[in-house]
Amino acid sequence: MTIRTGRRCLGLLTIVGILLQFSCGVLSTSYEVTKKTVKTSYKVTKGLVKGTLATGKLVYNLGEFTFQVIMAPLSWPLTHEEIESVDGLPPKEAIRKGRVKRSPYVVNGKRYVPMSTKEARNYREKGTASWYGYETYRKKGGRMTANGEAFNPEGLSAAHKLLPLPAHVRVTNLENRRSIVVRVNDRGPFVEGRIIDLSAGAAKRLGFYKKGTARVLVEAFEVSG
Numbered sequence: 001m002t003i004r005t006g007r008r009c010l011g012l013l014t015i016v017g018i019l020l021q022f023s024c025g026v027l028s029t030s031y032e033v034t035k036k037t038v039k040t041s042y043k044v045t046k047g048l049v050k051g052t053l054a055t056g057k058l059v060y061n062l063g064e065f066t067f068q069v070i071m072a073p074l075s076w077p078l079t080h081e082e083i084e085s086v087d088g089l090p091p092k093e094a095i096r097k098g099r100v101k102r103s104p105y106v107v108n109g110k111r112y113v114p115m116s117t118k119e120a121r122n123y124r125e126k127g128t129a130s131w132y133g134y135e136t137y138r139k140k141g142g143r144m145t146a147n148g149e150a151f152n153p154e155g156l157s158a159a160h161k162l163l164p165l166p167a168h169v170r171v172t173n174l175e176n177r178r179s180i181v182v183r184v185n186d187r188g189p190f191v192e193g194r195i196i197d198l199s200a201g202a203a204k205r206l207g208f209y210k211k212g213t214a215r216v217l218v219e220a221f222e223v224s225g
Contacts, residue, residue: 008047057067062168062221065156065181072144072151073212079151079159081133082107088147095148102164104144116164121220122164127195127218129171131203132159132188144187154201156180159188160218168178168221171196171216173206180205 058069060210074092086094087103092098102114115123133153142153147165151157158169163184172179182202189197197219200209208214 009102044051062181067183068152068155069183070150070152071148072142074144074148076142076144076150079145079186080107080190082190083146083187084108091146091197092144095190096148100147100165105187107187108146112161112187114164119165120167121162121222123161123169123220124218125195126174126215126217128193128213129173129190129196129198129206129208129218130191130213131200132197133200149184149185151186151199152201154180154198156197156202156205157186158182158184158202159197159200160188160195161187161190162185169196170219171206172203172219173208173215175214176207179207190191 034221057072058067060067060069074096083091084106085091086105087099089097089099091105096101103117104111104113106112133151145157146153146159149157149166159173160167160169163169165185166185167184168181168211169184170181172177180202186197189195194213196216198206203209203214206214206216
C-alpha cells in the first residue's frame with residue numbers, strides 16, 4: 001500500500017486509516033493519497049474527518065453521505081441477540097478480539113460464512129429490503145451491532161448476512177429510484193426472503209419507512225485506487 005502525504009494532509013491520512021481499519025469490505029489493496037484527492041469514487045478534502053478511533057467517535061463523508069462511527073460499550077446488548085457465536089467464540093469476545101470482519105458465525109444453529117473481500121467487491125443483488133431498530137426506541141441505553149459499533153436507528157447503516165463487516169454498499173429503491181450509500185456494520189436480516197436490513201434513517205431516505213419493505217438493488221460500493 002502506498003500513501004504519500006505531508007503534514008498538511010493529516011485529515012486525509014486519518015480518512016485512509018478509517019477506511020483501512022473499518023474497511024469498506026471492497027477496498028482494493030493499494031491506493032494513493034495526495035494533497036487534494038484520495039483516488040476513490042469521491043474526492044476527499046481536508047476537514048472531512050472529525051475525531052479519531054482513540055476517542056471512540058468518528059465522523060466522515062462519502063460524497064453527500066455522512067457517517068458517524070461510535071464504538072459501543074461491551075456491556076450493551078447486541079441488536080441481534082440470536083447470534084450464538086462468531087469464529088467459535090461468544091460474540092462479544094470475538095468483537096473484543098477483532099475477529100468479526102469475515103468470520104463464520106452461528107444463528108439459531110445455522111452457520112453463515114461471509115464473503116471474501118474479492119467476492120464482496122463484485123457483489124450485486126436484487127431483492128427485498130426491510131428496516132429494523134424500532135425496538136431500540138423503547139429501550140434504555142443502547143444496542144451494539146455485530147462489529148461492536150453503537151447502533152443508531154437514524155443513521156445510514158445496514159445489516160447483511162454475508163458481506164464483510166464493515167462495508168459500504170449502494171442501495172437503490174427500485175420502486176422510486178432513490179439511491180443512498182450505507183455502512184454495513186451488522187448481521188441480518190434473519191428472515192426468509194430479505195437480503196438487507198436498513199436502519200430507520202436509511203429507510204426514510206429511500207422512501208419506504210412507512211411501507212416497511214421495498215424492492216431494492218444492492219451493489220458493492222468500491223473505494224479503489
